[in-house]
Amino acid sequence: MEEALIRVVDLCKIYNPGENEVRALDHVNLQIDRGEFVAIIGQSGSGKSTFMNMLGCLDVPTSGEYYLNGTDVSTMKDNQLSVVRNKEIGFIFQGFNLIANLTAIENVELPLIYRGIDRKTRKQLAVESLTMVGLEKRMHHKPNEMSGGQQQRVAIARAIAAKPPVILADEPTGNLDSASSKEILGILKDMHKTGKTVILITHDNGIAAQAKRVVRIMDGKIESDLINEQFDSEEEDL
Numbered sequence: 001m002e003e004a005l006i007r008v009v010d011l012c013k014i015y016n017p018g019e020n021e022v023r024a025l026d027h028v029n030l031q032i033d034r035g036e037f038v039a040i041i042g043q044s045g046s047g048k049s050t051f052m053n054m055l056g057c058l059d060v061p062t063s064g065e066y067y068l069n070g071t072d073v074s075t076m077k078d079n080q081l082s083v084v085r086n087k088e089i090g091f092i093f094q095g096f097n098l099i100a101n102l103t104a105i106e107n108v109e110l111p112l113i114y115r116g117i118d119r120k121t122r123k124q125l126a127v128e129s130l131t132m133v134g135l136e137k138r139m140h141h142k143p144n145e146m147s148g149g150q151q152q153r154v155a156i157a158r159a160i161a162a163k164p165p166v167i168l169a170d171e172p173t174g175n176l177d178s179a180s181s182k183e184i185l186g187i188l189k190d191m192h193k194t195g196k197t198v199i200l201i202t203h204d205n206g207i208a209a210q211a212k213r214v215v216r217i218m219d220g221k222i223e224s225d226l227i228n229e230q231f232d233s234e235e236e237d238l
């Protein structure tokens with residue numbers, strides 16, 4: 001059988017080991033296949049961001065294993081992790097994390113510069129991804145000239161520009177009004193339809209209900225893992 005995209009085995013993360021330790025992840029076991037659209041839901045403090053940091057290779061677990069594309073990344077050093085991260089994962093955060101004095105297209109191009117992609121290809125990829133999120137007419141605007149929803153779309157364009165197979169979004173609609181949230185969720189659905197694996201982290205039931213599979217986390221443990229029967233995607237049978 002082909003190895004799952006993501007497989008975590010008995011994953012634990014303990015902050016401040018010792019007397020005041022916090023067991024943020026407590027023996028988590030989970031598998032995610034290529035092309036899935038999964039929401040990870042839990043209350044504040046349940047361990048969602050910690051889990052995202054592990055899945056996104058931003059941090060390593062205290063114990064347990066994490067296989068990404070069949071390779072154990074849980075014991076990798078920082079420099080190896082950053083190579084995996086750059087190749088595999090596009091990040092979207094609640095706070096957009098755009099650079100204020102750069103235009104939309106410059107923000108999208110920036111990580112492509114770090115990847116050593118040449119100027120022409122960079123521009124092409126940036127225009128392509130900004131068009132995909134409906135911002136082809138806003139490319140030369142700076143973040144403070146755009147609404148929150150538009151800024152988050154720039155951040156999504158930045159996340160997808162290098163075409164990573166996995167999108168990891170931590171509370172991507174946390175700072176947005178309901179209309180903008182709907183837009184952002186629509187874009188994430190489109191990403192899923194084009195074959196990307198989308199992992200959406202949220203504390204909001206209504207947002208989690210937009211995903212095809214909902215994994216509930218509580219006190220660092222997986223409490224439930226359910227398929228959303230109402231999930232609507234015309235592409236389902238393809």
Ligand SMILES: Nc1ncnc2c1ncn2[C@@H]1O[C@H](COP(=O)(O)OP(=O)(O)O)[C@@H](O)[C@H]1O
Binds near residue numbers: 047
């Ligand atoms: N760097 C850290 N040092 C110590 N404790 C932390 C750290 N990051 C998170 N925690 C603790 O770990 C638990 C899980 O936090 P977090 O993963 O941020 O949860 P969530 O994203 O679901 O709100 C919480 O009790 C939090 O206080």
Ligand SMILES: [Mg+2]
Binds near residue numbers: 048049050
């Ligand atoms: Mg969090």
